[in-house]
Amino acid sequence: MMEKEWNDEEWQELANQLSEPQGDAGIKTGEMMASSNENMIFRTIDLLGLSVDEEVLEIGHGSASHLNALMRKASGLEYTGIDISLTMIEEAKRINSALIDAGSVSFHLSDGLHIDFSDNQFDKIFTVNTLYFWKDPKAYAQEIYRVLKPGGSFCLAIATKDFMEKLPFTKWVFQLYNRSMAEELLSSAGFSIQSVAEEKDIAISRTGEQVERDIIIVTAGK
């Protein structure tokens, strides 16, 4: 059966849901993101290089369907997730209830401007596909820097501006970045850029097809 063509209103609604999933449509968006972005999320987790007893912060985890795999990367990991979407916080809690009960995982609703944790708290911080939606990117990069331990590292993963601007929904809500813009944002917050992986990623489109996309994963240190 042919997929129905979407109009601008429907694409804009998709952009809104991707930036902050809400309600039943938000739950579906969370499921779609988890499968579509799985490779990119696991690649970012690999580059984080998690080791024993580290405290990890993820910003914008969505439904957080990747946590069982993340927690197996090393023993004694403590994971904290923050997200601006109450729907995603509830989904993440439902999907990861066993890990929460075990005491190693927690999720917290965030205002997207402040990170309500202490200075120098986390060994590793990562975020996948959220930079497009940061409300005050410079101040938020400084917040991430503040809560990262000296010697810790931060992995920032995005699909590139050149790729994203061809999509039918990124003219709303999204702020797109190329490699130099992302590096400049992190450098200006005090981070030292350690590496930038420029890769081809296979995502799954809304209609279930495989789509090759260009991604970058910046690893930055404090």
Ligand SMILES: C[S@@+](CC[C@H](N)C(=O)[O-])C[C@H]1O[C@@H](n2cnc3c(N)ncnc32)[C@H](O)[C@@H]1O
């Ligand atoms: C496009 S989804 C990506 C979800 C998941 N990381 C992935 O790659 O599939 C963006 C997620 O980040 C959240 N988000 C957007 N801006 C945020 C911010 N400033 N702080 C925390 N979460 C944010 C949204 O609510 C949503 O769950």
